[in-house]
Amino acid sequence: MTRKVKLAVIGTGRMGSIHARNIVRSLPEAELVAVCDIRLEVAQAVADELGIQRVVRDYHELLSDPSIEAVLVVTSTNTHGFIVQDFARAGKQIFCEKPLSQELKEIDETLRVVEQAGVKLQIGFNRRFDKTYQRVHEIVASGEIGRPCLLHIVNRDPDFPAMEFLRVSGGMFLDLGIHDLDMVRYQLGEVEEVYATGAVLINDELKEFGDIDTGIILLKFANGAMGTIDNSRKAVYGYDQRLEVFCSNGTAMAKNEEETAAVKGNRDGFTSAKPPYFFMQRYAPCYVEEIRQFIECVRDDKPTPTTGLDGRAAVVIGYAALKSLHENRPVKISEIG
Amino acid sequence: MTRKVKLAVIGTGRMGSIHARNIVRSLPEAELVAVCDIRLEVAQAVADELGIQRVVRDYHELLSDPSIEAVLVVTSTNTHGFIVQDFARAGKQIFCEKPLSQELKEIDETLRVVEQAGVKLQIGFNRRFDKTYQRVHEIVASGEIGRPCLLHIVNRDPDFPAMEFLRVSGGMFLDLGIHDLDMVRYQLGEVEEVYATGAVLINDELKEFGDIDTGIILLKFANGAMGTIDNSRKAVYGYDQRLEVFCSNGTAMAKNEEETAAVKGNRDGFTSAKPPYFFMQRYAPCYVEEIRQFIECVRDDKPTPTTGLDGRAAVVIGYAALKSLHENRPVKISEIG
Amino acid sequence: MTRKVKLAVIGTGRMGSIHARNIVRSLPEAELVAVCDIRLEVAQAVADELGIQRVVRDYHELLSDPSIEAVLVVTSTNTHGFIVQDFARAGKQIFCEKPLSQELKEIDETLRVVEQAGVKLQIGFNRRFDKTYQRVHEIVASGEIGRPCLLHIVNRDPDFPAMEFLRVSGGMFLDLGIHDLDMVRYQLGEVEEVYATGAVLINDELKEFGDIDTGIILLKFANGAMGTIDNSRKAVYGYDQRLEVFCSNGTAMAKNEEETAAVKGNRDGFTSAKPPYFFMQRYAPCYVEEIRQFIECVRDDKPTPTTGLDGRAAVVIGYAALKSLHENRPVKISEIG
């Protein structure tokens, strides 16, 4: 029998506690040996629920613990950089939620440290592990429908996050849109230029801090294809997650999933269900699968399915989109960093 | 905090091990204290995987264990009756997979023992816990689309089970179809008369033991509505699970779910995914939910959502369908038992 | 250039005037030389609209008109028999709306006269000319999805016809259902036995004259397949026209068409359009196509795509269904006529 990979989860907020539960309940190939959160009681509650022995407030306590082989960094974004660097220097294998940092300089420094340490780094681009997007990728990558020509992504949240989060989110394209900026690379490869537009059309409060709630990014790819991403902070009919890759010999589409498969017919027509409410529901299996693959990479010493460079690339495209939004002109990716 | 309900799982084959995993991984409100299987090594493997302390071969060992409050009987059908009776007499709360027995007499005896013992009995009609069927039920039961008039169920397996199972399965209507015979009662209430037809159209081996692989049951309900169930042992495009309740002011339908939400368009048209392969995939959340509700009923001393009488009723309709099939005439439910 | 076939339309009510318009507007291969209706002013209006020269009240006037090669008999059902016989004896080629008669005896007499006269007779089973049903037929008949096992037809009108019509309609199975009784033969061939049930669930007025508004016919086919037809006089969400032929290697389905391809998404979910309102909208192209093919058969002396025997067969199944409904037992087709 293969050995169990011993893990610690750093940060046990909403996303960290999901990872912790998934490891304990659905990933017998790993053992969760410690949880950590600066709010010790939050970590303790997760530990109690899941029967985890070691609970710490300060992640430094875990750096030199030889029983820990790998860590999941699920803290707030502004702490990702130095925590990842510390664990890298300590020789731990690392899974880190996206983005590595909102500062390109810090991302680069972190990637340098990770590379020098020779540890693995996987970025939490969970949507790459979704069976529907994978099926689209498979169809496109197989070449059976020819050469990619056009891409369109719809990514709309069902509602605004809290205002205090929005103020520090880095802006809609970098926060909500970061998944799309990775997805386009997953489906079509490198982006060369972007043109972005956006506006506040739903919630005027956002104007205070210069963010947008509605936006479009037009992308030109190195392979000649082109595409658009449309984002909104609020789709009242639910979390809208669609994708199309149109090719020279066909098209591949990801429809929305539905909360139920029930349909009601009456004098108004036929009404089917809304999509699963939000990312926790829609992408639940992906959160298990990405960690399952991370564990496998650690155990079998394989490269991770998403890398630090993937994490960097999405942020760079995001910066280019922001620059385009502010300067109202197409921006080459090479202009950034 | 509410107390945890202590459970044992009797029978750790395919279905039993699913229940065991669900309890340990997804139902923190319960504690799985023992597993039992006449193939001890099978029970031991499940116990090892899930960290269960007590493993027994003979369920009698558990009858007098005061730490066990409730049991899940997931053994082979022909043993359900006496095992349920023994646990009932021992005062345990009981969840039993469908059917209670293939013999009506044994069902009646079992229900009598359960009643005398004053314990709870829930039958594993998992589909009642499916969100799509529940939504259909909700629409119909609310009266918003008027009076039920017509029902149609499509229930087709993706492939034949093993021949050795088929020989003892009780026949397609009682085995594959038992879920439909409960579903029709869940959606429309009591059945008064059935007319059934069936044939071997796919696999001639079945003729040896007089079973069918394709069949239809036409039902007349006490409320005046009528409906049909169509069953097949083999739908090559996957597990086909559909339902419609047509009412005087509208209709409510359960479509198939899809394995992925990907669609490919090419010169042949647009191709979408097959349904989730089989019951383990399609109804996975129901297996958790039915046990969650069972635990809640035990803990809070509430009536179970499906009862022994529900279990009996479905079998009775199944017998009526078999009788109709053999005699080629409509059979009143009152003719049976 | 090929000669134009010269036609007369006998009966210019709703359906007759549609045929007249289709001939004049969409079928340049024919010439409509006369229209006839016992309500002369009705015929005159149609003639005025379409520029038809000859208008008569009494069809006998047309029997000996050598300029008329073929007639469309679109009068009320109870007159079909003798009118068809008269035109057959006069040597005219005949298209007749379904059914040839509600009396089997009259049908047989009519078919005998037609055969003796050696003229063509096409029955107006318009649905055979629908591209969706034809595509289903093509898939099934090709054998690519194996052997037919199960059939299900949903045929539900959007609303009741006038009460005075219902009183003489012959009953729901023979009136509304006659199309299904032909469709099952088109898709799966001959029927051997039926079992039918039905009730008044929506409109109690029907009880006065012993008709039903909701019903199911279960059919057993000569090829071993079996199927069901479900009929209702009132689907509030529109004219519901669906079909499935499930086979040993796949399935072929006819979905409903939609009035528009618009979809609205809001807090209630996603709402798509109702089906086209009724047969005039849903089957509009079929009414043209059936006459186009009739004209071609007349001009090129080919057998008609639907025959008098098809017309008889559907009525016979309908009688068997009625007999089954009244006697509550399966009825062999051979018991009728």
Added chain:
Amino acid sequence: MTRKVKLAVIGTGRMGSIHARNIVRSLPEAELVAVCDIRLEVAQAVADELGIQRVVRDYHELLSDPSIEAVLVVTSTNTHGFIVQDFARAGKQIFCEKPLSQELKEIDETLRVVEQAGVKLQIGFNRRFDKTYQRVHEIVASGEIGRPCLLHIVNRDPDFPAMEFLRVSGGMFLDLGIHDLDMVRYQLGEVEEVYATGAVLINDELKEFGDIDTGIILLKFANGAMGTIDNSRKAVYGYDQRLEVFCSNGTAMAKNEEETAAVKGNRDGFTSAKPPYFFMQRYAPCYVEEIRQFIECVRDDKPTPTTGLDGRAAVVIGYAALKSLHENRPVKISEIG
């Protein structure tokens, strides 16, 4: 009874002959009194088919014909301008296929002449008469789903037109895309700025004359909304015609229609039909409806549903898109003309 409007069709090629047939067959409120084509035999064939008395080669012959009240100008694009001007000066009411001209200067001159003459001018933006787009418009315009935020149009032809046509087509955005440039105005009102990109990804022959076969236009609207149009010359799965208007309280979508409503299920999944092949099939009813409304406007002296200014506006957006494509920068509509 209302008088019939007397019409002439100028240009009886593919589109002109469709209009001629529609008038004669489906629009009894008009009378087609003359057809004209510089290829006299083409006009004669249409006249023969439809029984039109007057056939001319030179449209000047019709200018002073008092029996003609209105004309349909369906000639090649480069002749629209002067023909419309001549008929305007002659006092005829005018329906003209889009675009009025590929030269903005000529459009302006033509609109000036039309205005001075005081005649009506309707531009053939047939898609505004499609019931699906009208339903989307109705939903959006009603305000029931809030404020428009995002628009996305998919408009992809099933295949390339002839190369000789492409060389003079004005480019993909002005030829294929002109309908979208009107549709966005129909749905969301005035456009303020566009950014466009495009490439040759399918057929290298186009590079010779600097056209593209794949492109995207990003639009910013005066109402604050934004949107994208994606165009391709070749969708192998058929004529792809979709639209979405996402609003602050919901979304309204136009799906593709389907050639048939048949679905095949087999081991590959479920395959539904391609869209109707091309514009002649997909938009057939619109070609009738736009002329029906034109006739009504002429007869009842009402403003036309699409105007010369609508025709101009779409061309101006198209020029802005071309300018953006060539200069790779956002272009304000006010920069053009």
